[in-house]
Amino acid sequence: MIEISLNAQKELDAFFLSQEKKPIRLYLAPGEQSSRLEFILDTPINGDEIINAQNYTFCINAELLKKCGGIFIDVIDDTFVATPRIPFPKRSSSCSASSCGTCSSSCKK
Numbered sequence: 001m002i003e004i005s006l007n008a009q010k011e012l013d014a015f016f017l018s019q020e021k022k023p024i025r026l027y028l029a030p031g032e033q034s035s036r037l038e039f040i041l042d043t044p045i046n047g048d049e050i051i052n053a054q055n056y057t058f059c060i061n062a063e064l065l066k067k068c069g070g071i072f073i074d075v076i077d078d079t080f081v082a083t084p085r086i087p088f089p090k091r092s093s094s095c096s097a098s099s100c101g102t103c104s105s106s107c108k109k
Contacts, residue, residue, distance in 0.1 A: 001065060002026075002053040005074040009054050023050070023057040026071065026082055028064055034090045037071065037082035 004012070025042035028035050044050050044059035051058045065071075068084035075081065 001049070001070040002051045002058050003070070003072045004054045004056070005072070008073045008075045008080060009056075011075050011080070012056060021056070023059050026058060026060040026064075037068075037084070039080055039082070 022041040023044055025040050025044075026037045027040065029038040042059060047062055048059040049062045049065045051060070060068075060071075067086065069086035071085070072083045073080065074083070
């Protein structure tokens with residue numbers, strides 16, 4: 001359910017050269033125009049899906065993963081980007097961050 005591009009795998013390999021390899025959490029973060037997936041090193045909890053992909057362990061809320069329908073991780077312009085297979089609709093100007101959003105992401109390396 002998680003696919004990692006070759007470029008993203010190389011960047012993850014380089015990142016973890018200098019530190020212990022830990023699980024990577026994907027979580028929904030609010031944005032100005034839409035919500036997005038972000039990355040943080042974390043420990044899985046109850047309700048998470050734990051996915052091993054290309055020698056990396058990812059954890060994500062099971063319901064969020066279902067909404068995303070799978071995730072593709074890449075690096076674009078020195079930024080890790082997680083793109084859902086099923087994009088969520090963008091927020092309209094009358095929509096608040098807590099009531100809707102998308103599952104597209106970016107986070108600086």
